Amino acid sequence: MKPLAYIIGMKFKNTVKELTGKPLALILYLLVLLGFISTIVLSFNMPVKSINQGSVDTFNAIVTAVLLATLYLGVDRGIEHSRSFFRMSDANLVFTAPISPKKVLIYGFVNHLFSALVFIFFISFQIPNLKRNFALEPYGLLIIYIMLIIYFATIQLGVIILYSFALQSPVVRGWVKKTLNAAAVLFLIGFLSKLLELKDVLKAAVTYLGSDVFNCIPLVGWFRTALLAAVAGIGLSFWLNISYIFLSWAAMTFVLYKANTDYYEDVLTATENKEELLRARKRGKGQTGYENSKLRKVSQSYRGSGASAIFYRQVLEHRKTGLLFINKNTLFIAVIGIASRYFFPGASMKTVLYFSVYILFFFAIQGKWTQELGKPYIYIIPASSFSKVFCATVSDNLKNAVDGLILFSIAGFMFKSDPLTVVLSAAAYTTFGAIYVYGDLLAQRFLGSAHSRNLKVFLKILLILCVILPGIAISVIISMVFNSIPFIDYYSMLILIVYNMLVSGLIIFLNRRIFDIIEMS
Amino acid sequence: MKSGRTGEVMLTVNDLTKQYDKTLAVNGISFEVSDSEIAVLLGPNGAGKSTTIKCIAGMLRYKGSVEICGYPNKSIKAKQVFGYVPETPALYEMLTVYEHLVFIAHAYDIKDYQEKARQLLERFDLLDKQDKLGKELSKGMQQKVSICCALLMDPKVVLFDEPMIGLDPKAIKELKEIFLELKSKGCSIIISTHLIDSVNDVWDKVLIMKEGNIVMSRLRQEIEQSGESLEEIFFRVTEH
Structure with a gap:
């Protein structure tokens, strides 16, 4: 791992060094960092002005929605070719070096973890809303932050294992995608039927997302119960679910160790796509959203010339x-x-x-x-x-x-x-x-x-x-x-x-x- | 306007300077290219060749002046007569190969372009790929489409920035033939490259760049009379 740790360390060091040469950019990044830290600090210290009307059920529903959406997006992006933990420089230099592919996979994972920070950054903006609307326990925010970071990392790890085992085959990838979409459709059908029954969007959402059925989904159910401790207090179910989460981590680490690590070919295409995307972003452009879409066959007549x-x-x-x-x-x-x-x-x-x-x-x-x-x-x-x-x-x-x-x-x-x-x-x-x-x-x-x-x-x-x-x-x-x-x-x-x-x-x-x-x- | 050698001056670059932040990419260079002349910009990586071509094409801000057929390079009249093949082909992902040519034909107001478009596609083995989308093409094929787009308008001046990169041997052969055909029609061609061999048998004028300066400018007969090969001269002037 030494050379890989060296790359991570040098990347960080050189980024900081580069920033010192660009005072304006440095000030901006420092401001963002300051904003990030102060948002988190303030979220802990902000006074609770509300009368805390929000019920535990509503909190449960919000948590379920966040967990499900993160899971869906994580797996969906994992399936797509645009997802990669690596850059082309990794593909060219690290993949070809005499380093175990498992270590390379972990290196990719560590490299990618910074996105958890971005996730937390956005979550932190919602904390005032949560504090206003729910009677959080004194340690509630700590539970929310820690559990969400672990959840995010767990999904990343899960996607890596999916890569190693399933996603290398286009057929399996297709099936995983279909299963995921089918689950999403089922979820929507369930919600719509609840909506028809209650005829109120908010009530339907709280009732539907608060359903115990979601406890049966591994990870989502465990994290949901653990997060509920933020408003309901820490009890036996919290520790039970925490232990499930740790067991799942142990199992995933074992599986990763035993994984089929011939994943370079599959990752290469994803990395090339990612590189193209990053180049586009560097030029100030984002994705058009139609990179992988099927295009209609149409013809167009032109009138006039020039512009x-x-x-x-x-x-x-x-x-x-x-x-x-x-x-x-x-x-x-x-x-x-x-x-x-x-x-x-x-x-x-x-x-x-x-x-x-x-x-x-x-x-x-x-x-x-x-x-x-x-x-x-x-x-x-x-x-x-x-x-x-x-x-x-x-x-x-x-x-x-x-x-x-x-x-x-x-x-x-x-x-x-x-x-x-x-x-x-x-x-x-x-x-x-x-x-x-x-x-x-x-x-x-x-x-x-x-x-x-x-x-x-x-x-x-x-x-x-x-x-x-x-x-x-x-x-x-x-x-x-x-x-x-x-x-x-x-x-x-x-x-x-x-x-x-x-x-x-x-x-x-x-x-x-x-x-x-x-x-x- | 007449140059000292072949005929009418088609491209005049005068005291061209381009600075990126603290880096002086091009340092006050001047040169001319006449009609029926193929000029090559040679130089090691980072010499300023591509920056020079991009300045001439009007893609960058610069100090100095660039005239194409007597018109400032950013004027409409100049744009009507020059073609540009960029270093990195940039196609529209959602347009097919043929739709790129249709777009260029209308942008440049080219009448009856269909036959010319077909001929170009045929020369570069793109006829069977004309319905492929830009995003579906390999880099080499994208480069071929870029070349077709630049040549569809029958330009009087063509700027090629590393045109051989990514091309297969047949396309390179075709491109060299095209250079000579364009030259015979009176067109001026500027080719930026670091691959000396790729232009060895077509060039008329060589401009060797190093660290943003033109360190040597020679005509073919001058080099031939010196008894040195272009490669020898290149290494002599760029490695000191």
Whole structure:
């Protein structure tokens, strides 16, 4: 293990060393670290202001949902080729070195454990909610943190064993995937039948997820019972389930030791895919989400020439992945937007708007415009800079408009809103999308040479926030000050739309010669 | 505009400088390439060859000036006449091979491109792969598609950045023939490479780069008259 430990140590040392040469990035990482630590410390020390109305059943249901979702995502990603614990440098240098494949597997696992930190980071943001809503035991938070870290690590270990035994065969991989999906469908059917019975989403979720049936699922059941001690106190069942967990770890370690370790071939493809993904991220791009999708066979006629070819090509791509602009992202954003009604008490169309606009930001990062900048064609096509900006962003705007109309038609039906509110909400959603798209012009122009891509994304978020917040503030202030005026809700929405459009237009105008300035990322 | 040697100057690079943070990648280089001339940018890894090509293609910001057929390289008129084959082929994952050519044809307003597209695909053994998606192709095949895209528009200047990497022997042979065909049509070709053998029998002008500078610029007949081989000269000027 010595050479592998050396790699891990040197990676850490060199990362720190590299950061010291980039003060801005160092400050950012220190701030994130400080935020992370203070969130955890604060989560322990924050005063409990609530009257702790949440029942143990609700806590149980939340825990079950988190455990099931983590298990599903962990196994699902384990099956997919995009999952690997290794980098190409490992494949080229470590796989070929005279080191036991079992040790290499453990090295990959250790390397991957840092993602547990990210998981805990996000969990820590939910702690205030938990503290507000549930009567946690004094040691409750400690139990939550420790058990979730162990659970996350257990799933990683389980996926490695799956790799070693089952996932090397495409047939077995297919069956595991089918079984997993069948389990997910069964789970949904169970929930829907409970929903039909109780006719209340929250009640159905708490009753269904609180069911003892889930205790029968190994790991999920054990961790669930152990986590319940955070509100119900430590009893015999806690220790019993902890012992199951430790026994399972012992069993998994033994199995790993005995595992068929001829896994390099299978891991290689996954590693190549991961490397490609990381390269894309380094260039500031995420996955499009369609890497492994089957594409429809369609043809596209082009009208005009020059930059308009970019628009028609993007339309062709949209048609291949969906019904013109309606695709799985549309479905996702509609579900998330509608679900926001249940996340926030007293939700309205505005709640759906702001929540979906928040989600939209992450889709905008993967939009056609940002993908376009990663290829050389847009830079070399003989057309003016402005026409390139315009044509390369039209499809993103049209897609946002279609998604917005679908989302708010459904939301309007749910909230029994009038058609004008639906149209205005959809228009506001579209114009926020436009700001995200054209905000990237600003980011390209001013942050083009930023050292770190992560830093660039962080600064881009800040930049876009600075752009959109005045519009929201103006709209909110006007609706508060003039709340007695009839139709003020329409006017405030209209003001938001006009602000977004004006700002988008201004950004385009100021950056109309962007292709004379920016560099291919 | 006439050059001292073959004819009309198609590419003029004047005092080109490119700096990445603290690294000076290209240090005020100047050169010209005329019509019917094949210029090769040779140099060890990190010499600044690819950066130079990317600056000429207008993908990077730089100091200095680059003119293609008398037009600034970032102008529409210049873009209409040059083709670019990048070092790393970058295809659209969701487009088939043929759809890439259709896209380029419309982007460059090329009329009646179908026959030309078919010929190019045939030359690079891509006819039976024309319905394959970009993401389904090997790196070599992607490189072939990149080359087809760059040549579809009948360019007057073509920039090749390490074009032989990943190509099979037949494609390399075809590409060399294409270099000569383009040259015979009056096209200017700039090839960045570190593989001297791959361009040995096609080049007219050599520009040897080292640490961001052009350390030697010679015409073929000058090298031939010196009695030294290109390889010998390359090692002599880059290893000191």
